[in-house]
Amino acid sequence: MPASDSMASPVVEVRNLTKRFQGFTAVDNISFDIKKGEILGLLGPNGAGKTTTIHMLLGLITPTVGSIHMFGLDLATHRETILQQVNFSSTYISMPFSLTVEENLKVIARLYELKHIQQRIDDIVKKLEMEDIRHRLTRKLSSGQMSRLTLAKAIMTEPKVLFLDEPTASLDPDIVNKIKSFLKEYQRSEGLSILYTSHNMREMEEMSDRIIFLQRGKIVAEGTAPEIIHRYGQRDLEEVFLKLAREQNGP
Amino acid sequence: MSLGRILALLSRHMYLYKRSFARLLEIFYWPFLDLVVWGFITVYLEKVGMPVHGAVTFFLGALILWDVLFRAQQGIAVSFLEEMWARNLMNLFASPLTVGEYLVATMTMSVLKVTAVGGLMMLFAWVFYSYDILLMGISLLPFVLNLVVSGWIIGVLTTSIIMRFGQQAEVLAWGMVFLFQPISCVFYPIDVLPPVLQSIAWMVPPAHIFEGMRAVLTTGMVPVTHLLWSTGLNFGFLVIIVALFYHTFNVCKDRGMLVRVGE
DSSP states (O other): OOOHHHHEEEEEEEEEEEEEEEEEEEEEEEEEEEETTTEEEEOOOSSSSHHHHHHHHHTOOOOOOEEEETTTTTTTHHHHHHHTEEEEETTTTTTTSSSSSSHHHHHHHHHHHHHSHHHHHHHHHHTTOOOTTTBBGGGGGGGGHHHHHHHHHHHTTTSSSSESSSSTTOOOOHHHHHHHHHHHHHHHHOOOOOEEEEOOHHHHHHHEEEEEEEEEEEEEEOOOOHHHHHHTTTTTHHHHHHHHHHHOOOO | OOOHHHHHHHHHHHHHHHOOHHHHHHHHHHHHHHHHHHHHHHHHHTTTOOOTTTTOOOOOHHHHHHHHHHHHHHHHHHHHHHHHTTTOOHHHHTTSHHHHHHHHHHHHHHHHHHHHHHHHHHHHHHHHHHHGGGOOOOOGGGHHHHHHHHHHHHHHHHHHHHHEEEEEEHHHHHHHHHHHHHHHHHSSGGGGOHHHHHHHHHHSSSHHHHHHHHHHHHHHOOOOHHHHHHHHHHHHHHHHHHHHHHHHHHHHHTTTTTTTTOO
16 A cells, blocks of 8 residues: 555544533534544643543543544444554543552553563653653652653553643653654654644644644634634634634633 | 453552552451450450350351451452542553453452451461361351452442442442441341341341351351352342443443542
8 A cells, every 4th residue: 555545544533423411512523533644633722622532532431422433443342452552641640659650661561461561661761761760659750750651651552543632731841842752753653643632832733734623522623733823814823722712711 | 351451450459569558557457456356355255154155266257257258348449449549540441451351350359358368367366366267167168259259249339339429439448348247147146136137138148158157167067058048149249230330330431420530
């Protein structure tokens, strides 16, 4: 298959996805694809439905309506096969505090039934510059170190699809830069598909091949960053974000 | 069902116990204190000549078996709490781990806990009171196994409630089993209960188990009727409770509570 065809095939297909919680619609009939090797940015103000969407893609929340397919398989019926090839990292998750960094990574590696566990841990610890904290208890990590740990656990399993919910929040600029470079390089070499959320608009522009803008659970804009900026007649993505967020929140 | 994923979850708890003093206390300290208090009571009863046949065997045996039930239940419920406190449920259930594998892992954890606590209590009872529960023989084993299953049932029920109602229900991990204690007839025969409670008690597997244990102590024979009743009831309740757990898990996923449990 030519490389361009391979790039064009969607590995994630979301159709008419809706989630209602007792009268409140968190995600409202959204459809999108993520192609192989693509980074799709999911933008939107707080409460727009980004995290609920990611939770549905991870099988943690059951959709009210709609379907999620990954690698051509339905998540509702092929959960184990799909989740073996998917991982996630988020500022909002944690790892067991009483385990060391290395112990936590070992448990995750066993959970995904990885081979050559020690070698993989050595590799990821080196790549994310975590050598100095690998034997440290997780409860003693700073928030930035915790973000690196959750990113390490996600990358270590060599997923084909990665969901990153604000992965660089609370990290210092130097490590943010290193993580972004690492993710870009890793994504290119492995053909990884990424769904990325961030409140840092510059980071979003840099990282994403394409962006979806969610507002009150609906997709209100979709395209590359320059396309969206042009469509809304703004100077940059931050201005688009502010305009749409203020529309959602009202005057 | 993947053995690798079950072992992964077990290793997570082993790491935890390896360096947690509080969790080791749970295995060593509290069972030891229980045994000391009840041991002195039985010594006192024997001294004052209370007409309780084989008081030491009766009370210490019952206490050790009660702890089997208690720790089997805790092995499941507290394992869930550990994940909830560590906000680790998302990591687990966004992985290929299935609900069935999760349950098997926690049930195995409860067996390990029961083995550790039971073994230590037997040792303490032998050292301090010269009481050897093993003298009751192999006939006690099927009752012990049934007691572990009863502990699983109460543990899975407790976990379902905690998952559904969150932190406000976490006290049940320690208290739930005591709801069953009066009708389990741990330290007294079932005919002590009022007739209404007797009818209820006969529907509870531990009541048959403790009646059976007393029968083993007094006659040396295995009371087959009690054994069959406890096994049958355990099997029926286990099927119902596991189905309830799956249902609760799906309800929590539907309502978005799985990602918020513990908040």
